[in-house]
Ligand SMILES: Cc1ncc(C[n+]2csc(CCOP(=O)(O)OP(=O)(O)O)c2C)c(N)n1
Ligand code: SF4
């Protein structure tokens with residue numbers, strides 16, 4: 001960030017990538033944690049995120065990372081350990097999936113209200129009952145109103161890089177919010193990708209040391225943290241969280257710019273990636289690994305001359321209101337793929353749909369909007385499913401959004 | 414036969430006048446008059462001194478201590494969630510250890526202390542405290558036991574004395590006694606279940622004088638994870654005049670209903686050996702509290718009987734509820 005020599009020297013000084021390696025999403029995240037030189041890790045088993053912790057324990061056992069590794073008695077304890085390690089100034093890491101994530105939820109809420117910039121991985125998993133290991137986004141989505149940074153990785157490479165990007169944004173003095181990095185269970189956590197692993201030296205240029213400053217709990221800094229406030233101060237504190245989330249927008253932009261500078265043009269835009277949208281009339285928007293079949297569907301439909309594109313939404317909190325408004329306003333129709341559900345919400349749609357539709361409301365010319373609930377509990381979302389979703393969305397471009405604007409995809413009926 | 418105890422190298426406070434004058438828990442709180450839990454706070458902070466970090470679980474010792482953004486804490490203190498006492502201590506201890514080992518902060522001994530109430534520590538947070546006591550971190554958990562969820566207006570917990578009236582256990586015309594659980598034996602349970610935890614104790618802030626402060630120092634000096642369970646008369650929850658807090662603590666101990674001991678490296682040391690010194694009838698303790706006003710003789714006899722069993726029949730009297738010596742019961 002402060003490197004006065006900037007871009008030019010970077011490529012020549014030393015290689016920014018240390019090696020190439022075949023890793024799955026979990027192992028990629030573990031490499032990110034190693035490179036971030038995390039001080040405290042708390043683990044608790046639940047599929048599919050567990051393998052992150054498996055990998056980290058081996059990394060520590062082999063002396064590649066110097067960190068405290070604690071096997072907690074529950075997710076609640078796990079998250080509290082992470083939170084309190086962060087409060088004394090240690091860079092801390094945790095994570096979970098599905099029902100484990102919900103078990104520790106109280107601790108997640110206070111990590112945000114205490115403004116402790118820890119990083120958690122969420123290997124998205126359906127909530128019980130009945131049990132299912134597969135992906136569903138409701139676990140991580142439950143954070144959306146809690147003052148967290150929340151983003152989805154779409155590839156293992158992105159997952160690794162967002163551990164570094166995540167800590168940098170979260171720990172920035174203007175932000176100080178915890179960060180949840182979500183990735184689709186199985187489709188990303190356990191699918192292997194050829195990865196470029198960053199070099200330690202390059203990472204240290206990108207990610208400064210964690211410094212909690214005058215809120216660090218230490219005898220040299222005898223502060224009282226979170227005394228009871230009652231009706232007297234809660235409004236102001238909520239507003240401070242809100243301002244931090246607003247400032248995060250600028251910090252996010254800086255972080256990606258710097259990342260691109262050091263590691264090459266990896267991210268054209270922080271918040272979402274656009275695929276073949278230039279002249280598109282109809283786009284689908286989704287989060288996470290569904291981008292793979294969706295992009296393939298776009299290519300196939302393009303071969304048939306259909307003007308379709310795909311938007312892979314990465315950041316859900318803070319929500320890229322202006323950016324999405326500017327982008328989606330260009331299209332005739334937008335279909336949202338929700339790998340989650342918002343029971344009882346307007347039109348009984350998904351969570352992403354509700355936010356995107358609300359985001360576009362102020363536009364004078366709004367695209368027709370439809371929603372798709374699909375891939376719940378780990379059910380596959382295939383290329384054919386995506387093509388069907390494009391067809392329905394394109395029809396809405398011609399006829400306007402139908403009364404029944406939510407379609408369940410791949411449902412046995 | 415007196416057991417050979419490990420020598421704990423700690424700075425003992427021998428006389429009341431030798432106690433440090435400096436306060437690390439001071440004005441700024443609004444606990445009730447006669448609140449013994451507040452005294453537990455004051456004493457542990459005095460005994461542990463300024464190189465300490467503390468977390469306090471939700472409860473009276475959070476809400477009444479730091480109301481409206483005030484704070485009585487001179488040492489660094491942070492709130493932790495109701496059931497997060499053990500994990501908060503692990504988190505701080507782990508963070509400090511990592512930072513010291515990696516040369517990010519100065520290497521020194523920093524006391525890591527959590528205090529949790531009987532509901533927070535003894536019920537909800539038991540698993541987290543168990544996790545902490547299995548760890549190899551230097552930390553101390555103090556479970557301050559006022560025998561109710563006091564902060565939420567006095568509800569029964571797993572540590573409330575049998576028969577007590579609370580807002581969840583009011584006597585009625587059909588059911589005289591709504592609280593029928595026998596007090597959970599947390600200190601001994603934790604000692605039995607965590608054989609590498611070197612120090613577990615029960616204590617009262619005021620009886621015997623200085624005992625709790627010295628136990629705090631011992632716990633911090635011996636190393637590893639440690640646990641102290643304090644017995645805190647609560648004028649509001651127990652319904653007695655605040656002037657009698659200290660006396661009630663003493664009566665509770667002398668009646669044998671709250672045994673006072675240390676378990677050091679697996680060896681039990683009675684602080685007040687009710688067998689040798691004689692027990693006063695529990696009635697003398699119960700009758701001074703409004704929360705037992707609805708009990709009839711039969712109930713008091715039942716409580717007395719249970720206390721007698723604790724002291725006369727348990728293999729480790731007042732501590733562990735194993736009976737019949739070391740013989741395994743025949744089938
Ligand atoms: C998870 C959770 N559940 C319930 C509460 C409400 N609550 C606040 S304080 C308290 C009582 C705590 O009792 P105890 O631990 O014995 O402490 P005391 O109030 O007696 O000091 C309760 C139930 C809470 N804060 N958090
Ligand atoms: S209710 Fe009891 S524990 Fe709470 S402040 Fe009053 S005396 Fe202390």
Ligand SMILES: [Mg+2]
Pocket residue numbers: 472530531532557558559560561562563
């Ligand atoms: Mg209590």
